[in-house]
Amino acid sequence: MYKLIYYTHTMIKFILLGFLNYSPMTGYELKQTIDSSTSHFWHAHHSQIYTTLRKIEQEGLVTSEIINEEGRPERRVYTITSTGKEILKEWIDKPLKTISPIKEELLVRLFFSAQRDRQSVINELKYQRDLHQEVLASYSLIQKTISNHKHQVVADIENESKFWAFTVDMGIKYEQMYITWINEVIQHIN
Amino acid sequence: MYKLIYYTHTMIKFILLGFLNYSPMTGYELKQTIDSSTSHFWHAHHSQIYTTLRKIEQEGLVTSEIINEEGRPERRVYTITSTGKEILKEWIDKPLKTISPIKEELLVRLFFSAQRDRQSVINELKYQRDLHQEVLASYSLIQKTISNHKHQVVADIENESKFWAFTVDMGIKYEQMYITWINEVIQHIN
DNA sequence: CGCCACATGTAAAAAGTTACATGATTAG
DNA sequence: CTAATCATGTAACTTTTTACATGTGGCG
Secondary structure, eight states, X not given: OOOOOOOXXXXXXXXXXXXXXXXXXXXXXXXXXXXXXXXXXSOOOHHHHHHHHHHHHHTTSEEEEEEOOTTSOOEEEEEEOHHHHHHHHHHHHSOOOXXXXXXXXXXXXXXXXXXXXXXXXXXXXXXXXXXXXXXXXXXXXXXXXXXXXXXXXXXXXXXXXXXXXXXXXHHHHHXXXXXXXXXXXXXXXX | OOOBOOOOSOHHHHHHHHXXXXXXXXXXXXXXXXXXXXXXXXXXXXXXXXXXXXXXXXXXXXXXXXXXXXXXXXXXXXXXXXXXXXXXXXXXXXXXXXXXXXOOHHHXXXXXXXXXXXXXXXXXXXXXXXXXXXXXXXXXHHHHHHHTOOOTTSTTHHHHHHHHHHHHHHHHHHHHHHHHHHHHHXXXXX
16 A cells, blocks of 8 residues: 655745756855845755755756866856756746745744733833844845846846845835834833 | 844743643643634644643643543643743743744745736735735734633733733734735736 | 544654754955 | 855754544534
């Protein structure tokens, strides 16, 4: 007796394919690219990136080539295959029918904070507000960078950057909403 | 510079302790309680709840007792211990210094959607907007329920429900922000 | 009779995080 | 010389998800 097992596509696989669809890259470059873009809504450690790249290479979605240049460390450059492009297109063309679940530690903590010292709760909220203000500031910077579009590797940069900007807009809205909420909670605790 | 939190002392443990601190409960009841409250910002499957309960029982944070009533299935009722209360207090009193990372599949998809058929993207966004509108409606209902506070088990319900309401307020703000953002993206795609 | 709600668990796998490990080049 | 950046990986572990597994009682 055998089982039919179909596993939930891990998002990082499609993020890697998505970026490799722009141009061939190493795991290191992918990590940096993700860190400065999609990590704000889907992050990954380098260990996960390297292992996933090897996995999708075995699946035939990418190929890799070791590049050795004088006076530089060895680099393994990954290139998307036609199968990889198909899988990527299949995924992006199948509309998402669910909402991603939220995991917010601060909300869990606040939910159970009724018996805590009020000033401690307020201090914690203020600290969190500062963190979110930092994130907001960094998103505002990214927003400017995207409109100056310096990512020369990508074809049709005008259109691509438009969609990147949408995600930054969400980030800004989210952080503004978060900060407003914290301020309101602080008001109501007092 | 802000840091993202990558590992936690498994949040579900503290959620279970948090609820058992209100009153003794079975795994089944905890699952239902979580589903109708904290699951909106930290969810768990029943398998994780049952195994975590057994784990924290071995750690001495809870005790369990099997209750057999006529004409009812066997129930294992968990009760928090004094050690459990200490561990819970220790956790809640230590302020959170990091931000929970976001994992939003829709944003990943939108980021890579520049080459897609525009109408497909808009349809997907409209579908997502409907989902978020449903969630928003359910949060509005919860908001009313909390102000009518029917949770008789909890002592000092007035104060507790205030903190529960904060998390619902965030949920409402979040969904409103999300819907606004989707509407704006749809506008900009056209 | 079948389905739903009640009720509890385990097994197996996937997904994600932390730590371990190594070594090159470059800028101060 | 030393710290940072470049560069790639594996090992161990935790966390989360999916599937397997079982049984009762009540209702239509």
